[in-house]
Structures are given as C-alpha cells and as structure tokens.
Amino acid sequence: MKGASTAFVVLAALCWGLSGGIGGMLMAEGWDAFVVSFYRGAIGLLFVLVWLALRPQGSGLTSRRLWFWSAIAGLGVAGNFAFYFVSITEGSVAVAVTLMYCAPVFVYLVSFVLKLEQPTLLKWVAIAVVMLGVVLITRIYETEAGNVTLIGAGAGLLSGLSYAVFIFGFKYAAPHGSPQAILVIAFTALVCILIWPSDADQAVAVLSTPSWPLFAVLGVLGAGLSFILYIIGLNHTAPAVASIVAMVEPVTAALFGVVVLDETLVVSQIFGMALILVTVTALSVYSGAQPAPAQSAS
Secondary structure (H helix, E strand, O other), X not given: OHHHHHHXXXXXXXXXXXXXXXXXXXXXXXXXXXXXXXXXXXXXXXXXHHHHXXXXXXXXXXXXXXXXXXXXXHHHHHHHHHHHHHHHHHOOHHHHHHHHOOHHHHHHHHHHHOOOOOOOHHHHHHHHHHHHHHHXXXXXXXXXXXXXXXXXXXXXXXXXXXXXXXXXXXXXXXXXXXXXXXXXXXXXXXXXXXOOOOOHHHHHXXXXXXXXXXXXXXXXXXXXXXXXXXXXXXXXXXXXXXXXHOOHHHHHHHHHHHHOXXXXXXXXXXXXXXXXXXXXXXXXXXXXXXOOOOOOOO
C-alpha cells in the first residue's frame, strides 16, 4: 500500500509538472494567463465534485470553520495558479516552477511569525541559500536579465507564497471536514475569484476553440486528477518521502520547457535551480522528520 501511495504522489507531481508546460503552450498561442488558470480550476472543480458525491461521508459541510479555512485555501490555490502562469508568460516554465517550489520557505517564515515553528540557524541558512538560488535563476544582478522580467520573478515568488496560503488553509480546514469537501469549497472560491480578472471574450471563446483539448488536459492533469491522487497518496506516504518525490514536478516542467517550448537556461540559472531544489527538499525532509512538522508536503 505504501508503494502504491508513493506512486500516487509521483503521478500527481508529474501531472503538475506537465500542466506547467501545457499552460505555457496555451499562453504562447495568445491565451490570457487568468483564463488558462480559470479553466484549470473550473475543470478541477468538476472532478472534486464527483469525488464528494461518491464519498459524502464526514464532509463537514455544516461547519463554519470548514468553509472559512477552505475559502482561504481557495484564495491560495487561485493565486498559485494565476501567478504561476503569469510568471511563465513573463519568463519561462523552468524559472516559474522553480520559484514556485520556494513555497516551503514561505511556510517556514509564516510559521516563525505565528510561533508554529522554532527558528534555528540551520533553517535560516537554508532560507538564505534559497534566496541565493532565486538571485541566480532570475539574474537580477545583470543589467539585461535575458528571458526573465521583474514581473516574472515577482509572480513566481507570489505563486509560492500563494501555495503556502493553500497549505495553511487546508491544514486548518482538515479537522473540520473531508479533503474532498475542502477542495470543492476551495475550487469554488478559485472559480469565483479568477472569473473577474479573466478576459471575458477569451473565456467564452475557449468553448469553441480548436485548442479546447489542451484546456481539458490542463484541467484534468493540473487540478482534477492530480489533487485527488496527491491527497490519497499522502494518507500512506511519509511527508519526507512526499517532499523528495515532489521534485518530479519542477524537473518535469523544466524539461518540458527546454525540450518542447525551446526555452534556454544559462549555467548560473541551472546552478540556482539546483540550489533551490536540493535545499527546499532537504528542508521538507528535515521538517517531516520532526515530531510536529509545520507543513504536510511541498
């Protein structure tokens, strides 16, 4: 069972990695980042609604705290999707997904402020190394940073921060209801939030565009199937193991960007990506090994 659960987490990470590349393809065709994010979440909502209908037991939908924290989680996942795709538009898939992978750093910083996690020298050093990695992959030290704009770098970091909000929202909602109920509320909040900044004409045009299969695949892989696989997989997978196998996502997305979208990376960016991925994974493994970890997985 543990082997199957780990495989579920790997598949979820693979789906998320591919979704970044598919989103990049759609935006290269001229589709608005918010429209792409909206449909990713809307299709995901359909999946979790079916999941809730099949497993309605212990939903907790009468709990006000469930609704509140699930809505916070929805705000986080909406920001995560939207800022991630904006970062891809303004930079590249490889850079955007690596910046998003900084989410555990934000979780630690918020945990420090809320006194949920004890600051240590090791954690501060790890955070500093991640920040160095961010400097290297964004190349903000150069007059002309090449293919990454300040907006792209900022959006990538905001996508990671938003994912940290999702982690906390989901964590505090979990005692009050089932995962499927939490995701239904979260994705409903996402749809309500992202419909406003989305281009209305493009949102309608998606329904009749030849590109609709890509939107469908994006929604299935990027939200519907992946979240279900991930949550089911975490039931029997240690957080440390989940953190390690989650590296499948940034690696898959980066390879997709380089191989399929013809994106390029210089040596300093590759080194910066390695610094971030290794350090964040080590942080997550360290957190998972503690008696009271601050996060479930990245």
